Amino acid sequence: MIAGGKGGGNTITGLIYEGKVDLATFLNNQEDYSVDDSKVYYRGKLIARLFKKHKLYKYLEENGVDWTKHLSKKLLPDDCIYVIINNTVFIIEVKHQQVAGSVDEKLQTCDFKKKQYIKLFSELNYKVEYVYILDDWFKQDQYKDVRDYIISVGCRYYYNYIPLQELGLPVPKTKK
Numbered sequence: 492m493i494a495g496g497k498g499g500g501n502t503i504t505g506l507i508y509e510g511k512v513d514l515a516t517f518l519n520n521q522e523d524y525s526v527d528d529s530k531v532y533y534r535g536k537l538i539a540r541l542f543k544k545h546k547l548y549k550y551l552e553e554n555g556v557d558w559t560k561h562l563s564k565k566l567l568p569d570d571c572i573y574v575i576i577n578n579t580v581f582i583i584e585v586k587h588q589q590v591a592g593s594v595d596e597k598l599q600t601c602d603f604k605k606k607q608y609i610k611l612f613s614e615l616n617y618k619v620e621y622v623y624i625l626d627d628w629f630k631q632d633q634y635k636d637v638r639d640y641i642i643s644v645g646c647r648y649y650y651n652y653i654p655l656q657e658l659g660l661p662v663p664k665t666k667k
């Protein structure tokens with residue numbers, strides 16, 4: 492679901508939010524997808540690269556990027572996918588909450604973090620998108636201002652899953 496409560500639909504079209512399931516696992520379980528050593532293939536063709544936490548910095552180093560020239564402190568994404576066909580990096584942060592707490596304020600940092608990631612990927616000339624996957628806790632009215640803010644600064648959020656087409660990835664016809 493995207494901001495405003497529209498969307499939903501078939502779970503095959505998106506990454507289902509579960510604390511134990513990451514993007515690599517999800518994609519590897521989809522028809523015509525395979526993930527091998529952070530490389531995502533669709534019907535045998537390399538279409539994306541995946542990075543979690545520190546692996547992002549290994550990738551940058553392999554591509555001649557010294558992160559310390561761009562940032563004063565590492566940012567460690569929950570998931571990061573570089574979609575080759577649209578030259579876009581999607582930073583995906585999964586937020587789960589059961590009671591009010593520190594996650595509330597973390598949602599308000601997306602503008603700063605997106606700008607930091609834009610600086611980080613500037614040498615590679617990649618476009619950057621910042622996306623939250625939120626659980627149903629964040630549907631409460633008390634989060635309306637934060638949800639509005641996320642959209643107003645050019646970030647996105649979805650509830651419980653993210654549609655593959657929003658990442659520019661092929662949508663498989665069936666599950667494996």
